[in-house]
Amino acid sequence: MIILGIETSCDETAAAVVEGDAAGHPAGRVRAQAMLSQVAEHQPFGGIVPEIAARAHLTHLDSLIVKTMADAGVTYAGLDGIAATGGPGLIGGVIVGVMTAKALAFSAGKPFLAVNHLEAHALTARLTDGVEFPFLLLLVSGGHCQLLVVEGVGRYRRLGTTVDDAAGEAFDKVAKMIGLGYPGGPAIERAAQTGDAKRFDFPRPMKGKPGCDFSFSGLKTAVRLAVEALPELSNQDVADLAASFQAALVESIVDRVRRAAQSFTQSYEGRTLVVSGGVAANSALRSSLQNIADKSGLKFVAPPLALCTDNGVMIAWAGIERLQLGLTDGFNFAPRPRWPLDPTAPARPGAGVKA
Secondary structure (H helix, E strand, C coil): CEEEEEECCCCEEEEEEEEEECCCCCEEEEEEEEEEECHHHHHHHCCCCHHHHHHHHHHHHHHHHHHHHHHHCCCHHHCCEEEEEEECCCHHHHHHHHHHHHHHHHHHCCCEEEEEHHHHHHHHHHHHHCCCCCEEEEEECCCCEEEEEEEECCEEEEEEEECCCCHHHHHHHHHHHCCCCCCHHHHHHHHHCCCCCCCCCCCCCCCCCCCCCECCHHHHHHHHHHHHHCCCCCHHHHHHHHHHHHHHHHHHHHHHHHHHHHHHHHHCCCCEEEEECHHHHCHHHHHHHHHHHHHHCCEEECCCHHHCCCCHHHHHHHHHHHHHCCCCECCCCCCCCCCCCCCCCCCCCHHHHHC
8 A cells, every 4th residue: 555645734845655554563664755844934933934834835845746756666546545634733734735635636536535633643653663552642742732542543532631832832932032043842952951950940830730731831931030030141041941941841741641651551451652743852751751651561652753743754654544444535625723633522722722
């Protein structure tokens, strides 16, 4: 089974051709992929500008698809389907990817698959590590922060979500406060390497509280107050602020994951903890999650760094998983700015409502 995957939900334009069989024990092979980051376009604004993102997708997507298909050595006749992010995401970009995929699928007479961007992140571990259902998932990115039990394709139970900011959003905003620019996650991680994580006593939001929900707004405010109290920001101040913030955020997340792991191991036979999404690239978070997994009797799986951020490979693989079950979509599918993985879970304010 060979699928072309298209990703345009935010600020990366990406395409990939993946070959595999999701029946039984999952396994897959990436035939080719291409990705164009829009970081340079958005850096002057300190964050993503939706219209700039949509125009960049429109400008570059066609050429990326042509390159990917050529590198994969496959024609449209040789594809089994064409998948694209159908949501959630910045609606302008999602429209570009969905309409392109529909046009290609229609002209080639192939199935069209509208992929939930969050589900694509969730299923990546099945491509890279053959993880079997059910498994516990920490989905942590610029727009989403959730703990979910992944019971199967299209079957999710949400244990917790953010009540305000997402973790990646907090990284970006704190980086801007301390002069590190955009994107914030990698910048803060680099700065934290030479910082003193104990210099600033930042709060650990939600730590010790019942449930598995997250909150990062108060932590972000604490950083702002610390910055305002300093006469000026030296290089060491910046490093110490970055290290202290990162330590507080990671400790907050780990506390929530610990509670979710307890609930998961009591209720499910699965024994795997998976982390996915852009913030999953953070080495301090990975190390702490490995610790929690070991103590909880769980195997820890984190996709390769290149597959943590948005990419076409995850969309193509999710397409394979869906097509294997006969879950195709009609050409009347409407792009969705919001698309919950667990539609039965109560909506939350802030970033969590997107998911």
